[in-house]
Amino acid sequence: MARIAHLSDIHFGANDPNIVAATIDWLKEKQPDLVIISGDLTQRAREGQFQDAADYLRALRQNGHKLLVIPGNHDIPLYDVFRRFVSPLGRYKRHIAQDLCPWVETDEAAILGINTARSLTIKDGRINRDQMGLIRQRFTGVAPSKTRILVTHHPLFELPIGQGNELSEAVGRHEDALQAIADAGIHLTLAGHFHRTYAEAATKMVAEAGPTLVIQAGTATSTRLRNQEPQSFNWLHVEQGDRMELQVIVWNGEEFQRASHVGFSLKEEQWHSEELSTHEQTTEYFPAANAQLTAVDR
Numbered sequence: 294m295a296r297i298a299h300l301s302d303i304h305f306g307a308n309d310p311n312i313v314a315a316t317i318d319w320l321k322e323k324q325p326d327l328v329i330i331s332g333d334l335t336q337r338a339r340e341g342q343f344q345d346a347a348d349y350l351r352a353l354r355q356n357g358h359k360l361l362v363i364p365g366n367h368d369i370p371l372y373d374v375f376r377r378f379v380s381p382l383g384r385y386k387r388h389i390a391q392d393l394c395p396w397v398e399t400d401e402a403a404i405l406g407i408n409t410a411r412s413l414t415i416k417d418g419r420i421n422r423d424q425m426g427l428i429r430q431r432f433t434g435v436a437p438s439k440t441r442i443l444v445t446h447h448p449l450f451e452l453p454i455g456q457g458n459e460l461s462e463a464v465g466r467h468e469d470a471l472q473a474i475a476d477a478g479i480h481l482t483l484a485g486h487f488h489r490t491y492a493e494a495a496t497k498m499v500a501e502a503g504p505t506l507v508i509q510a511g512t513a514t515s516t517r518l519r520n521q522e523p524q525s526f527n528w529l530h531v532e533q534g535d536r537m538e539l540q541v542i543v544w545n546g547e548e549f550q551r552a553s554h555v556g557f558s559l560k561e562e563q564w565h566s567e568e569l570s571t572h573e574q575t576t577e578y579f580p581a582a583n584a585q586l587t588a589v590d591r
């Protein structure tokens with residue numbers, strides 16, 4: 294079993310230092326096999342914000358964590374138009390990582406990050422044909438026993454927002470991307486950007502993506518919240534691609550606490566979920582299944 298912490302939308306420049314410190318302490322105590330950070334490390338892609346983000350990642354590495362980090366739309370300058378188009382992720386590359394599509398393979402899981410942040414689309418993301426090729430190619434030859442995970446900042450799927458049946462915009466070219474996901478046999482897609490948590494089986498949302506489970510992370514540390522949903526991150530335990538547990542870890546004002554615990558099983562190409570009992574459950578917070586997402590993130 295692989296134990297993975299999925300944090301997103303750290304947003305240095307608009308985050309709470311106490312909550313930042315609490316994530317470091319929580320991770321140090323739990324010692325995940327992998328820490329994933331799915332973009333928006335900064336609020337406005339400024340030099341000092343990237344320096345703070347780099348210090349944060351350094352602290353995590355010093356505590357022995359293996360990291361997989363990708364950029365988000367906030368890691369491209371918004372107002373500095375010259376930098377935005379000439380070197381949109383230059384600061385990210387200098388301070389955080391050169392590799393915008395990182396790959397990690399452990400004994401139990403194979404994880405690919407894809408950069409969906411673009412200069413032109415302001416807040417919406419895109420995925421290009423080379424990246425779709427990379428998705429197909431990277432997972433070729435991965436042992437069938439391993440859980441295959443794809444990480445993006447922007448959700449690849451349309452997710453419910455607002456009232457009724459309204460859906461959010463998915464990443465650009467998402468239909469082709471979904472075919473690539475199906476071809477690569479991805480079990481789990483992880484994303485952020487919405488500052489809301491959500492978990493749903495892709496089979497219930499789109500027909501073309503095969504048996505993929507879609508999990509969103511909230512914002513781990515940003516002070517910009519949506520619908521008063523508190524800061525949170527996801528704590529995943531995954532087993533051989535067909536069984537996983539998701540715990541949503543929520544900031545309660547003083548500490549991070551488990552707020553929900555859901556199990557997912559893949560049977561006959563469909564994901565099924567069940568609430569798992571938890572003695573730590575907080576009363577007020579209901580994350581995933583019926584949460585309504587609002588358009589987010591500027």
Ligand SMILES: [Fe+2]
Pocket residue numbers: 302304333365367486487488590
């Ligand atoms: Fe964000």
Ligand SMILES: [Fe+2]
Pocket residue numbers: 333365366367446485486487590
């Ligand atoms: Fe974002």
